[in-house]
Amino acid sequence: MDQPIIQIKNLKKAFGTREVLKDINFDVHKGEVVTIIGSSGSGKSTLLRCINLLETPTGGSILYHGENIMTTGKVHQYCAKVGMVFQQFNLFNNLNVLENCVVGQMKVLKCERQEAEERAKKYLDHVGMLQYINARPRQLSGGQKQRVAIARALSMEPDVLLFDEPTSALDPEMVGEVLKVMKDLAASGLTMMVVTHEMGFARDISDRIVFMADGIILEDSTPEELFNNPKHERTRAFLNRAMEK
Amino acid sequence: MEFFHWVQVILDNYGILLLKGTGVTVLLALVGTGVGFVIGLLIGVYKTLPIRPEDPAVKRILYKIFNFLLSAYIEVFRSTPMMVQATVIFYGAAFLFSLRLDPVMAGMFIISINTGAYMAEIVRGGIISVDKGQFEATHSIGMTHFQSMLYVILPQAIRNILPATGNQFIINIKDSCVLSVISVTELFFQTKSAAGATFQTFPAYFIACVIYFVLCFSITQLLRYLEEKMDGSDTYTIYGTEPVINGADTLKRGDK
Ligand SMILES: Nc1ncnc2c1ncn2[C@@H]1O[C@H](COP(=O)(O)OP(=O)(O)OP(=O)(O)O)[C@@H](O)[C@H]1O
Ligand SMILES: [Mg+2]
Numbered sequence: 001m002d003q004p005i006i007q008i009k010n011l012k013k014a015f016g017t018r019e020v021l022k023d024i025n026f027d028v029h030k031g032e033v034v035t036i037i038g039s040s041g042s043g044k045s046t047l048l049r050c051i052n053l054l055e056t057p058t059g060g061s062i063l064y065h066g067e068n069i070m071t072t073g074k075v076h077q078y079c080a081k082v083g084m085v086f087q088q089f090n091l092f093n094n095l096n097v098l099e100n101c102v103v104g105q106m107k108v109l110k111c112e113r114q115e116a117e118e119r120a121k122k123y124l125d126h127v128g129m130l131q132y133i134n135a136r137p138r139q140l141s142g143g144q145k146q147r148v149a150i151a152r153a154l155s156m157e158p159d160v161l162l163f164d165e166p167t168s169a170l171d172p173e174m175v176g177e178v179l180k181v182m183k184d185l186a187a188s189g190l191t192m193m194v195v196t197h198e199m200g201f202a203r204d205i206s207d208r209i210v211f212m213a214d215g216i217i218l219e220d221s222t223p224e225e226l227f228n229n230p231k232h233e234r235t236r237a238f239l240n241r242a243m244e245k
Numbered sequence: 246m247e248f249f250h251w252v253q254v255i256l257d258n259y260g261i262l263l264l265k266g267t268g269v270t271v272l273l274a275l276v277g278t279g280v281g282f283v284i285g286l287l288i289g290v291y292k293t294l295p296i297r298p299e300d301p302a303v304k305r306i307l308y309k310i311f312n313f314l315l316s317a318y319i320e321v322f323r324s325t326p327m328m329v330q331a332t333v334i335f336y337g338a339a340f341l342f343s344l345r346l347d348p349v350m351a352g353m354f355i356i357s358i359n360t361g362a363y364m365a366e367i368v369r370g371g372i373i374s375v376d377k378g379q380f381e382a383t384h385s386i387g388m389t390h391f392q393s394m395l396y397v398i399l400p401q402a403i404r405n406i407l408p409a410t411g412n413q414f415i416i417n418i419k420d421s422c423v424l425s426v427i428s429v430t431e432l433f434f435q436t437k438s439a440a441g442a443t444f445q446t447f448p449a450y451f452i453a454c455v456i457y458f459v460l461c462f463s464i465t466q467l468l469r470y471l472e473e474k475m476d477g478s479d480t481y482t483i484y485g486t487e488p489v490i491n492g493a494d495t496l497k498r499g500d501k
Contacts, residue, residue: 054381056299080387090378094400096481103396104386135481149382156386 003066004029005159005191006051006082012059013043013050020046022215024060028160028193033186035202035223036195038212039238044195047212048162051193052084080108083153087165089145091137097124097148098133101155109156116155123151127181143174147181154185161185163194199242203227211235251448259439259449266435267456269349273424273431274417277356281417282410284357285364288315290399292365293372295390315365322362328423331355335427352429356421360413367409371402404475411468415461432456 004027013021020043028034036044049055051062053075061068069078092100101120105111111119124130127147137145146166153161163182167175179201186192186205196202202209203223211219211226211234218232230236256263292315296308322330335351338344375398383393422433432453440449 052385054384056297076387076389078387079384082385084381084385086378086382086385088378090376090382092379092382092397093376094397094404104388107392107396108387131483131485132481133484136477139479139481152386 002030004063005065007063007066008051008060009063010060011047011050011057011062013046013055014058020215021050021057024215024217026210026217026220028191030159030191031189032207033192033194033205034208034210035206036193036210036212037197037199037202037238037242038218042212043215044212045164048084048164048193048195052082052162053079054084076108080104080156081159083156083158083161085146085149085153085161085163085166087168089137089142089149089169091145091149091152093137095137096133097129097135097137097140100137100148101152104152104156119157120151120155123154124148126154126184127151128177141174142170143177146170146174146178150178150181150185160191160193163192163196165195165197167196167198197242199227199239211238213238248448251443251445252452255439255443255445255449255452259435259442262435262439263432263452263456266430266432267460269429269431270418270421270433271460272349273352273356273421273429274414276353277360277417277421278410278414280353280357281360281364281413284361285366285368286399288319288361288365289368289372289402290394291315292369318358319362319365322359323366326423327355327359327420328426330359331424331427348424348427348429351427352421352424352431355424356417360417363413364410367406367413368402371406371409372398374405375401404472407468407472407475411465414468415464418460418464419457 006028008024008026011021011024012019024047026034036047038044046055050057053069057070061070063069064078064082069075072078091097092103095103098117098120101124102113102116105116105119106113121130121133124133127150129144129147129151132140132144132148137148140148150161150166166182167178170178175198179198182192182194183201183205194202194205206223208220209223209226210217211230211232213234219226219230219235221231226235227239230239292312294308296305298305331352334355335346335348338346338351379397379401380393383397388396421429421431424431425434425437428434436449436453440446443449
């Protein structure tokens with residue numbers, strides 16, 4: 001197999017004395033969709049935040065195309081290529097929809113405005129938000145905001161896109177529109193890591209599902225394997241609880 | 246009526262002076278608020294720099310030392326009256342360095358650093374009140390701290406502190422009168438001269454009162470207008486002439 005885009009090796013994260021990630025190891029290959037599931041507090045968000053360097057790991061390493069990002073000193077270039085979609089959208093409130101998708105391209109990737117706008121419009125069209133390029137974030141619904149946030153991340157043409165519970169802050173009737181966009185992205189071959197509580201969705205789109213508990217990865221397998229034949233008792237208990245909902 | 250008579254007399258003879266005084270007052274307030282805002286912005290940005298435990302020790306120590314000096318500046322100027330600051334600086338310069346400062350220049354300097362001390366805290370508050378998610382989003386697309394400040398955080402922080410800045414401007418219009426203590430020829434100083442020359446204290450100060458009010462009141466209105474302008478329109482134009490039925494909308498319907 002070719003070199004993974006991202007390799008996580010013995011990753012650790014502690015807040016003070018509290019160890020939230022204990023010893024995380026896994027790879028993400030090009031085009032893979034990896035879903036991370038697990039109960040609340042198991043460290044899913046912390047893991048994504050470490051990969052995006054929103055948190056500084058306290059141990060281990062993260063290799064990006066084989067290079068340790070902690071030591072290469074190319075943090076900003078790396079972040080530009082590893083996008084993140086947040087639970088709370090975090091659209092730039094001072095900018096309209098188009099500028100949200102343009103500012104990073106121009107300031108970080110140093111694109112010309114025209115090129116940046118064209119690309120922004122392309123991705124806004126992908127997520128069905130092209131009509132709203134002049135709107136401000138506060139004028140959009142939650143589902144619309146999240147679709148713009150996805151377009152913003154895509155406009156950077158990332159190698160990997162991380163999603164941290166992208167639908168958890170949405171009203172139920174808006175969940176579908178965002179999941180649909182994500183499904184299309186997964187089908188288009190984008191490399192994705194998704195933290196979600198939507199089990200049906202995880203099962204549909206994932207190439208692999210990672211089950212986390214107490215800061216470690218308990219299982220890392222295909223959706224079929226994990227849902228039909230979980231190896232651990234805790235996985236089984238978690239899935240049962242998740243399915244009841 | 247005698248009152249109106251004296252108002253007329255004062256306006257006829259001292260109108261130009263009072264007008265000049267008003268000009269100096271507005272100049273002091275403008276310069277004070279403007280420069281003070283810039284000082285506050287610089288300090289506010291400095292104080293919110295992300296210094297982490299894993300940064301080199303030299304950097305952390307230098308940061309702390311400079312931070313301490315800034316805090317000292319802020320506390321000293323916030324804990325003493327501007328009238329006393331003016332006197333100490335103006336006469337101190339003469340006493341210690343034999344410097345004869347131009348009163349208006351000295352006044353602008355004092356009101357600026359005084360305002361800067363207040364604005365520093367206002368700006369810092371404005372920056373830390375911007376949602377942490379905004380910082381995280383800038384980081385996630387690879388922006389540096391500086392870019393993040395420039396394009397996303399400060400525009401929001403400045404919008405949020407606009408009312409407080411306007412308030413500072415109005416305070417400066419009024420409190421610049423204490424600079425008359427070092428003979429700055431602002432409105433209060435000129436009013437005092439007019440009152441002294443005519444022996445008509447009440448009519449003279451009544452005129453000053455009206456001028457101060459008109460200044461402050463119109464500035465308040467102006468700032469309110471500016472705020473609305475900055476918030477942008479409540480509506481937005483739909484892009485594209487034809488109603489676009491695109492990806493997600495059709496899919497949403499087909500989804501379930
Ligand atoms: N900044 C922080 N300081 C201290 N503890 C933290 C911090 N961030 C997270 N934690 C702790 O780390 C643990 C894991 O948090 P994390 O947010 O990664 O969980 P999660 O799996 O994403 O949960 P959820 O499904 O509720 O989002 C929690 O116990 C949390 O209290
Ligand atoms: Mg979480």
